Structure formats: C-alpha cells, structure tokens
Amino acid sequence: MRGPPHPPEAAIFSFCADPASLEGLKWLSCYLTTVKHANLYIATGTVLLLLAITAPTALAFGFGGAIAARSRIWPLSWFGKGYIAIVRGVPDIAFFLFFVIALDQLFEAIRHKIKCPTWNQPIWQGNDFVVCSAAKLPLGNDPQWVHDTYGFMLAVLTFAIVFGAFAANVLYGAMRAVPRAQIETAEAYGMTERQTFRRILVPQMWVYALPGLSNLWMVLTKATPLLFLLGVEDIVYWARELGGSANARFTDYPHGDWRMWYFLALLVFYLGLTKISEVFLERLMQRLTHGQATTGGDAQRQAA
Amino acid sequence: MKTLMASTAAFAMMAGLAMAQDVVRLGTEGAYPPWNFINDAGEIDGFERDLGDELCERAELNCTWVTTDWDSIIPNLVSGNYDAIIAGMSITEERDEVIDFTQNYTPPDPSSYLALSDDVDVESGVIAAQSGTIQAGYVAETGATLVEFATPEETIAAVRNGEADAVLADKSFLVPYAEDDADLQFVAEDVALGGGVAMGIRESDDELRQTFDEAIQSMKDDGSLNELIEKWDVASTF
Numbered sequence: 001m002r003g004p005p006h007p008p009e010a011a012i013f014s015f016c017a018d019p020a021s022l023e024g025l026k027w028l029s030c031y032l033t034t035v036k037h038a039n040l041y042i043a044t045g046t047v048l049l050l051l052a053i054t055a056p057t058a059l060a061f062g063f064g065g066a067i068a069a070r071s072r073i074w075p076l077s078w079f080g081k082g083y084i085a086i087v088r089g090v091p092d093i094a095f096f097l098f099f100v101i102a103l104d105q106l107f108e109a110i111r112h113k114i115k116c117p118t119w120n121q122p123i124w125q126g127n128d129f130v131v132c133s134a135a136k137l138p139l140g141n142d143p144q145w146v147h148d149t150y151g152f153m154l155a156v157l158t159f160a161i162v163f164g165a166f167a168a169n170v171l172y173g174a175m176r177a178v179p180r181a182q183i184e185t186a187e188a189y190g191m192t193e194r195q196t197f198r199r200i201l202v203p204q205m206w207v208y209a210l211p212g213l214s215n216l217w218m219v220l221t222k223a224t225p226l227l228f229l230l231g232v233e234d235i236v237y238w239a240r241e242l243g244g245s246a247n248a249r250f251t252d253y254p255h256g257d258w259r260m261w262y263f264l265a266l267l268v269f270y271l272g273l274t275k276i277s278e279v280f281l282e283r284l285m286q287r288l289t290h291g292q293a294t295t296g297g298d299a300q301r302q303a304a
Numbered sequence: 305m306k307t308l309m310a311s312t313a314a315f316a317m318m319a320g321l322a323m324a325q326d327v328v329r330l331g332t333e334g335a336y337p338p339w340n341f342i343n344d345a346g347e348i349d350g351f352e353r354d355l356g357d358e359l360c361e362r363a364e365l366n367c368t369w370v371t372t373d374w375d376s377i378i379p380n381l382v383s384g385n386y387d388a389i390i391a392g393m394s395i396t397e398e399r400d401e402v403i404d405f406t407q408n409y410t411p412p413d414p415s416s417y418l419a420l421s422d423d424v425d426v427e428s429g430v431i432a433a434q435s436g437t438i439q440a441g442y443v444a445e446t447g448a449t450l451v452e453f454a455t456p457e458e459t460i461a462a463v464r465n466g467e468a469d470a471v472l473a474d475k476s477f478l479v480p481y482a483e484d485d486a487d488l489q490f491v492a493e494d495v496a497l498g499g500g501v502a503m504g505i506r507e508s509d510d511e512l513r514q515t516f517d518e519a520i521q522s523m524k525d526d527g528s529l530n531e532l533i534e535k536w537d538v539a540s541t542f
Contacts, residue, residue, distance in 0.1 A: 036345070036346045101379055101380070128509075147370070244457035245484075250341055251344050
C-alpha cells in the first residue's frame with residue numbers, strides 16, 4: 001500500500017535502490033544507513049554534547065549551592081539549603097514534566113510583559129497559557145532547529161538544576177570533611193577567611209567530593225531518556241523506535257521485534273562510556289590525592 | 305489624526321495576529337502506524353501526515369510538524385509549544401475538559417483484542433494497553449488486570465512474550481500485526497470506544513478550531529477524506 005521504494009538518492013550506497021532484492025550484509029548496510037537510522041547516530045552526538053555541557057554547569061550550580069548553604073548570611077544559607085532539599089525531594093520525572101513547562105512559561109510571561117504591554121487578555125485562560133505571538137519562545141515562525149536548540153537548552157538547564165542540587169550536597173559535605181587542623185593552620189599563618197577558602201578549603205575538598213560526584217556523573221549519563229519529555233529525542237528513544245517491529249506496509253526494511261539487539265548495542269555504548277569515565281576518574285583521583293592529608297595521600301608519599 | 309493612529313495601531317495588531325497564524329505547529333506522536341509514524345527517510349508519515357498537510361493547504365495555513373511523547377502531548381499543547389494535536393486522539397469527555405476538539409475526521413471505530421491464543425478471557429485476564437488511551441480506561445473498568453505501556457509497540461511485545469494475555473487497541477493499528485504474525489489473532493468481541501478521532505486544539509484558540517473544522521468539513525463533503533481513510537486503511541469511512 002506504500003508507493004514505490006524511496007529513490008536511490010535517499011541512500012548512501014547505490015545498490016540500495018531496491019531493498020526488497022537485497023540479502024545479508026548488503027541489506028544490513030542499506031538498513032543501517034537510512035535517514036531514519038541517521039537520527040540514532042545524531043542522537044548519540046546529542047547525548048554526548050548534553051553530558052559535556054551539563055556536567056560542568058551542574059557542578060557550577062552545585063558549587064554555588066554549597067557556598068550558599070554554608071554562608072553565614074541567613075537568607076543566602078536558607079536559599080541554598082532550600083534548593084538542595086526541595087530539588088532532591090522532587091522525583092525527576094515530575095521535575096521534567098512540570099518544572100520545565102513552568103520554566104518555559106515563566107520566560108514567556110516575562111517577555112510578554114515587556115513586548116506586549118497593550119495586551120488586554122489574561123495570560124491564563126482556563127487551562128491555556130496564552131501570550132502574544134511576539135513573546136513566544138522560540139517564535140512560532142522560527143525554523144525547526146531553533147525550536148530544537150531551545151528544547152536542548154531547557155534540558156541542559158533542568159539537568160543542571162536537578163544534578164546541581166545533588167552536587168551541592170556532595171560539595172557541602174566535602175567542605176566540612178576537610179580536616180579542621182588545615183583551616184586552623186591557615187588562620188595561624190594569618191590568611192583571611194577568603195584566602196583560607198580559596199587556597200586551603202577548595203583545593204582540599206575535591207578529594208572528598210570526587211566519589212560522590214563520580215556517582216552523580218554515572219547517574220547523569222543514564223538519565224537522558226527523560227529528554228523525550230521535552231521533545232528531545234535521545235538514543236534510548238531511537239533504539240526503541242527503530243528496534244520495534246517494522247511492518248512491510250510502512251517501511252522498505254521490514255523486520256520483527258529487534259529491540260533486544262538495539263538495547264544490546266546501547267548496553268555496549270553505556271559500558272564503553274562507563275569504562276572511559278572510570279579510567280578518567282581514577283586518574284583524577286590519583287592527582288587530587290597527591291600531597292593530601294588522607295590515607296591515599298600517605299600511601300602515595302610512602303611509595304614515592 | 306488620532307483616529308488614523310488608532311486605526312494604524314489596530315491594523316498593525318491585526319497584522320501581528322495574522323503573522324502569528326502564519327506557522328501552525330502540528331504535534332503528533334510518530335509511533336502509531338498507520339496513523340502516524342516515522343518513515344525510512346526520517347520524516348513523519350502516515351494517514352495523519354497526509355490529512356494534516358491537506359487540511360493546512362485548504363485552510364491556507366503554513367504548517368510544520370513536531371513529534372512529542374504521548375504522555376506529555378496535552379500539557380505541551382496547553383502551554384503553547386505547538387498549536388494542534390493530530391495523533392490518533394479519540395474524543396473523550398475527560399480530554400474535552402482540558403482541550404477542545406474539532407469535528408472528528410474518522411468515525412467512532414472498533415477497538416479489538418489481539419492475543420496469542422483464542423481461549424483468552426478478556427474479562428478476567430491480563431490486558432495490555434497504552435497508558436492514557438481510551439482503551440486503557442476501558443480495561444480498567446472491566447474486571448481484567450490492566451498493564452500499561454508508554455508506547456503502542458510495547459503493548460504488542462507484552463503479548464508476544466506472555467506478559468499480557470491480550471492487547472486492546474484501535475483495530476486499524478492491530479490489523480498489520482495480525483496479518484504479519486500468524487501467531488497473533490483477534491479474540492472476543494470488538495468494543496466501540498470514544499467519539500471518533502479528531503484534532504485537539506487549545507480551548508482559547510477558537511479561531512484555529514473553526515478553521516480546521518471547516519477544512520475537515522470540506523474534505524468530508526468532496527469525499528477526499530474517505531479516500532484518505534481507505535488509502536491508509538485506518539478506519540471505516542463516513
């Protein structure tokens with residue numbers, strides 16, 4: 001019931017013009033190079049890019065949160081502790097379903113107030129959130145890639161807020177784990193509070209924070225399926241979509257339920273990612289331990 | 305002079321409104337063949353793709369397509385991330401409280417049970433359905449045990465691997481699976497659910513609803529809607 005097969009220019013290999021006549025490796029190489037499959041490969045890049053941007057952003061949020069939480073100025077401390085407690089308490093999926101939409105609406109409401117002061121209808125009309133078209137984010141007329149990028153940025157921000165709260169708690173604990181004697185010695189040397197923080201506390205806290213942070217990183221790498229709630233299609237979405245049984249009516253490459261193979265590929269991908277992360281984190285731990293007043297640091301000194 | 309300025313301002317605002325209607329974003333799921341799915345070329349395809357493009361042409365709207373998760377398809381509509389849902393969504397009272405529907409573009413159609421064996425008792429067995437669908441709501445009301453899945457594909461897989469005794473879904477969605485796999489067969493009586501499939505529009509967006517209503521009506525009148533329904537074999541005709 002479908003039309004003729006897709007024209008050959010849709011495929012990379014010239015022999016893919018008539019998939020029904022192909023077999024074995026040739027069929028597979030055509031199957032794996034459809035534009036639909038390219039989406040899976042692009043999604044892999046999207047996920048890696050998201051992780052690369054989110055991890056430092058979340059760490060920055062966490063650092064800010066931890067500093068705020070241990071501040072002696074009570075509104076700041078109250079804010080930091082509130083941030084940590086609330087975000088850690090709310091389930092991720094609820095956060096992604098409601099918080100992101102609310103965040104998007106907040107941005108649009110602010111733009112609405114600025115750009116359309118003459119608008120006389122309420123923003124909330126029953127269930128509907130209605131702002132003037134100039135306040136839309138992105139604008140309705142923007143090309144699709146702008147919408148995609150905006151969704152991606154919202155995803156980064158949301159991930160950063162969620163994982164930032166966990167990171168804040170880890171860093172808060174790590175800052176308190178630095179031996180009191182180190183701080184006292186710094187004070188005895190006549191360092192100001194700022195200097196103590198910058199030169200003693202922060203360099204020494206990382207070794208205590210790293211195990212907790214590496215856990216967070218591992219969880220983050222596997223949290224990307226939440227992205228589809230924002231319309232960002234990640235690798236798990238495409239693995240499920242491509243692996244599901246494909247009927248000959250709807251594709252030139254019909255097959256049964258192949259999700260097992262796709263998820264197996266995902267398993268390999270995630271195991272690889274985990275292995276690379278572990279090697280990197282282990283090296284980082286070695287470097288951070290160097291010269292520290294911990295058992296690890298002592299062991300390094302004795303070995304040298 | 306004052307009136308001139310006021311009318312210019314009014315004109316500018318109207319132009320702004322017209323501009324806003326320039327691009328209408330259509331939201332769909334992309335995982336429910338033959339209604340909507342992603343084809344080999346990575347594009348949204350299916351009955352609703354053809355229908356939506358035709359409706360937009362008749363209404364002289366410039367439309368773009370977006371895919372979204374079924375679970376968040378209504379929240380994203382009411383918060384304005386797209387302007388219409390066209391995703392095989394049946395008219396129900398619960399949904400009608402949150403969004404508005406155009407007139408239906410397929411008549412109310414049977415839902416069917418698909419199972420591995422014909423001795424399944426659909427009144428007391430374990431029945432799979434996609435979460436948030438009329439079928440899931442129906443199964444919950446019968447004596448059967450409902451197991452819900454996020455995607456339509458998973459409901460079929462649940463029957464194949466024995467997790468569920470049968471799946472309840474739109475008949476048009478199940479037919480290709482039944483034809484493709486000799487082990488799968490229809491069991492029990494079909495059930496009639498919902499008020500037909502229609503486009504979902506924000507309640508505050510009456511103008512767009514009327515525009516699509518008229519376009520659907522014109523397709524019903526000249527028989528082109530029936531042709532599309534038959535081409536994709538999604539439902540009975542009007």
